[in-house]
Amino acid sequence: MSIRKYIPNSITSLNLICGVISVVLSLSAAATGKDLLGQQNIYMFPCILIFMGALFDFFDGFVARMLHVSSEIGKELDSLADLLTFGFAPSGLYVLYLAQNYKDVLGIGIYFPLILVLFSALRLAKFNVDTRQTENFIGLTTTATAMFAASLFLALTTNVMLAGVRFDIWFIAVLIALFSYLLVSEIPMFSLKVKTFDWKGNELRFVLIGVGLLSLVVLGVGGVAFTIVLYVVFSTVKMLLK
Numbered sequence: 001m002s003i004r005k006y007i008p009n010s011i012t013s014l015n016l017i018c019g020v021i022s023v024v025l026s027l028s029a030a031a032t033g034k035d036l037l038g039q040q041n042i043y044m045f046p047c048i049l050i051f052m053g054a055l056f057d058f059f060d061g062f063v064a065r066m067l068h069v070s071s072e073i074g075k076e077l078d079s080l081a082d083l084l085t086f087g088f089a090p091s092g093l094y095v096l097y098l099a100q101n102y103k104d105v106l107g108i109g110i111y112f113p114l115i116l117v118l119f120s121a122l123r124l125a126k127f128n129v130d131t132r133q134t135e136n137f138i139g140l141t142t143t144a145t146a147m148f149a150a151s152l153f154l155a156l157t158t159n160v161m162l163a164g165v166r167f168d169i170w171f172i173a174v175l176i177a178l179f180s181y182l183l184v185s186e187i188p189m190f191s192l193k194v195k196t197f198d199w200k201g202n203e204l205r206f207v208l209i210g211v212g213l214l215s216l217v218v219l220g221v222g223g224v225a226f227t228i229v230l231y232v233v234f235s236t237v238k239m240l241l242k
Contacts, residue, residue, distance in 0.1 A: 023084065030095050030100075115180060
């Protein structure tokens with residue numbers, strides 16, 4: 001029996017494990033104020049695990065296409081992994097931030113960012129049955145939502161220029177509401193897959209990639225969050241112009 005058909009699912013499982021560990025680290029730190037691994041920066045590993053999950057999420061599909069293997073179990077496993085790594089894990093980061101800064105004010109209300117898990121589940125269920133999303137996306141992907149959060153909090157705790165910055169409760173609430181809406185919205189989000197290197201037809205892709213690379217140089221890991229914001233703006237403007 002060939003084992004190659006199990007390779008993509010194994011990579012997907014690594015994505016899922018990254019999400020589980022990220023959630024455990026974030027929520028345990030939110031409850032105790034301490035990092036399970038003894039790290040001074042309690043955001044470091046939860047954020048890195050989300051980025052690692054995104055890497056595995058890319059390669060499981062790439063490997064499946066390369067090996068010409070697919071299965072219904074693989075599709076279901078992929079959705080489950082995405083829900084944990086790109087839905088639950090970023091919610092845990094927001095909960096951790098509120099626990100660190102506003103626990104005395106909000107009490108159990110620090111857990112309101114978990115609403116993102118529900119909208120991520122709706123987003124993934126919608127994607128699985130929506131035949132319109134073969135080339136481009138309808139609504140923001142859970143991957144982009146998670147990478148925004150991971151980039152934001154990692155930059156906030158590692159970039160010296162952001163030292164001492166404290167987000168207001170309402171800012172976090174607006175982010176949660178905005179991303180919850182974007183996940184299930186009908187806004188067409190253009191794909192970043194470049195099929196040809198011609199400028200015509202790829203204008204937005206090339207501009208976004210160029211600005212994204214520049215922002216990574218200038219802002220460091222925070223450039224990922226900035227690029228995702230630009231991606232949403234470009235997609236929205238493109239929709240309005242049409």
